[in-house]
Amino acid sequence: MDKLKRVLSRQEEGGATEEPGALERANQATTLAWGSRVRGFLVCFILGLFMCGLSTFMMWIPEVGMAVFVVFYTVANISVLASIMFLVGPWRQLKTMCARERALATVLMLGCLVVTLCSALWWNNYTLALVFCLLQVLAFTWYGLSYLPFVREGILKCCSGLCC
Helix, strand or coil: CHHHHHHHCCECCCCCECCCCHHHHHHHHCCCCHHHHHHHHHHHHHHHHHHHHHHHHHCCCCCCHHHHHHHHHHHHHHHHHHHHHHHHCHHHHHHHHCCHHHHHHHHHHHHHHHHHHHHHHCCCCHHHHHHHHHHHHHHHHHHHHCCCCCHHHHHHHHHHHHHC
16 A cells, blocks of 8 residues: 555655656646636636627728737637636647647638738738638637537538538
């Protein structure tokens, strides 16, 4: 029983404990209580929803409205995505984002975020920015559906049935 306690508490035979690795120290430093996680989730999620709603009003500002809309909308999506990290933790969120079944959806989602900002801020092509905002919505939806078992496969089967 003592040996099991030493193994679980990472004590060596001499009684000294091992130094935790860098990842383990970072994980311990960022571990939050459940109540703090829920509050962080709610703050980020509500902030994202607020910025998304605010972005639609910013669209109508003359001359700079589309650029402000795109920036606010993209930051809102990033905020909503970050809110999930409070619930599951950053390492687990990154692992699930890079999992085989949703890697393509993650790349599309993050790519749409970047290209939307580029089209509005550097290329000054607001029509293209609106197209990429629409693609952001579709990419985020496809990414979200990847967490529901068999939903994406069902949608693909329905769409293939409509096309053929």
